[in-house]
Amino acid sequence: MMIFRTMRKVWATDPRVDPNPLVYTILTVGAILYPVWAQISTGGQGDFLISVLADAGVYILLAIGLNVVVGFAGLLDLGYAAFFAIGAYTYAFLASDHMVVTPLGEAIHLPFWIVLFIGLFVAAAFGLLLGAPTLRLRGDYLAIVTLGFGEIVPRVFKNLSVWTSGVNGISALDKPVLPLWLQGPWSGDSLEVVQNFKIISPMAFYVIMVLLLGICVVLVNNLRKSRVGRAWMAVREDEVAAAAMGVNTVRIKLLAFAIGAAFSGFAGSFYGAKLSLVSPENFGFTVSITILVMIVLGGMGNIPGVIIGSLLIYWVTFLFLPALPPLANEWATKIGLGGLVPPNGDWPGIGEEMHRLQFLIFGIILVLTMLLRPQGLIPSRVRQQELTRGVTEDQTIEDVNAETTA
């Protein structure tokens, strides 16, 4: 335990220093420099890397939304991916040829920009629908109900195959087109730069994602510091006292739920457009939990923390773990353990072994991070106080024990 104590001390940030401005600056500069770095480091073949970060952006959006529900209002939502699915399917219904094969018989092709917001409102409506009867429940009970909702929604999409093509999902969704006003007079014959410009390059998605994220971060920060944000925190701290101070707790919780769902629906529409494919398999329980892990690990309630947490978890689950087997082979050879690489009897080879162990490794990474940094990577001031207090108490007890045994 000595190691943990030392590491925690090394890692503990000075509570008087607010790391958020620095983190925001690093994130902004990073977002601008990343595509340049991606292209240069791969000699112009960096599209894949840019695309990956745009996908990570979808998760950041989801995490920011779930943070409103869990981090601000203190409502544990375990079925958050359901709203993500609803947003994605909304895009699939409203922006593809799919409706031809449904009882409707006619394709709907609404523009990306409009469907983004339809997705947002549809998901928010479902958030209200789920929240209205269930938000009277507290803590654990609410978590179980949302868990159920998260299981039901993908199954509905899976089994309502007349409308959703079931397990096959819906493919060939429309690619976003620049809004009409951007195809203005300059897109005449001589200057046909953006005529019918379709957003298919990863770079375009990346730019849109970064802009959307920027806007969302500003809006959520505004909310956090507003009358509504304070009411959420009051409900999180003490619901009875909040009600006695005039906060309509049911309504304010419903609002948090709807806003969280709206983010998820928004992210879902974007995800559908980028992937050009939706399938019920993409919205399982693992997705809900992954997003929850992102915000807890990053620092619940603190937006820069949530962003960093999302990036880190996205990198670990989608890039680091899949890349681990070949990496393990390479390292084993380098340090002179090349004998471990080929399969041998019961030994499947180090690469295959790493492949089998990837969830164990993921678990170990999570446990270690939470042990070393229980308040999250970049905690909100609140969580920091809450937990450093606990740590100092631990330390005094350990110190006393150490003294008495010495």
Add this chain to the structure above:
Amino acid sequence: MTVAPSQPAPQMAPASQDFILKIEHVTKRFGGLVAVDDVSFDVKRGEVFALIGPNGAGKTTLFNSITGIFPPSDGRVVFNGRDIAGAKPHQAAALGIARTFQNIRLFEYMSALDNVRVGQHCRTNSKLWDSLFKTPRERQEERTITDRAMELLTFVGIQAHAENYARNLAYGQQRRLEIARALATRPQLLLLDEPAAGFTPQEKVELMRLVDKILAEGITVFLIEHDMKVVMGISRNIAVLDHGELIALGSPEVIRKDQRVIEAYLGKGA
């Protein structure tokens, strides 16, 4: 400074009306247990009214019935001439009834200032849209909220701790912060649940001064208290509960001599 409503709170009754709160045959049952049994009394506008009684007499339950936390099983709670039995807690607050809690219930991990800001929730009306886009209206309202929160912290004397988390304040400061938070809702009637519990004699004197200041703002104070010095010192009228029943009602002089009250507190034969 003024703590009283600068704009009249809704349902402001005519000044001629004598009673701000009338408890009429209020009963509260929890299953087979009768916590409050057919209790009736009136609280005059502008007075300090005290509710006393041994532990478990049903005092806090009555407070909870008035503020909508547990609606009464029977009877009427008439506030400003209107029956509010069964109103939700946030509705009671909006009508002008504020309260503190016996076991301090602050928003622990919010600053003292934010605690008082939350208290103004029901007197402000920025919409979601205003908050999202920080409209000029919202900025203006936020400034007013902050100014008023600072005024209230100054009023109870803890302005130096505005930025501290509520849980890091000293015990006495927490009690004061709860009062400031309750005053932020612009109440006409303030319910204090054992405000002097755990106070030193010096703090009790300061509390009594604070109650006088609140009264001077035109707010009626209705308190539960065990400390007889405080109760006898500041209240105009006293109601005594024992086992959920009202056993005595009247001025401090009357209550002091009441045989049933003495028995309830000291046991029979005293």
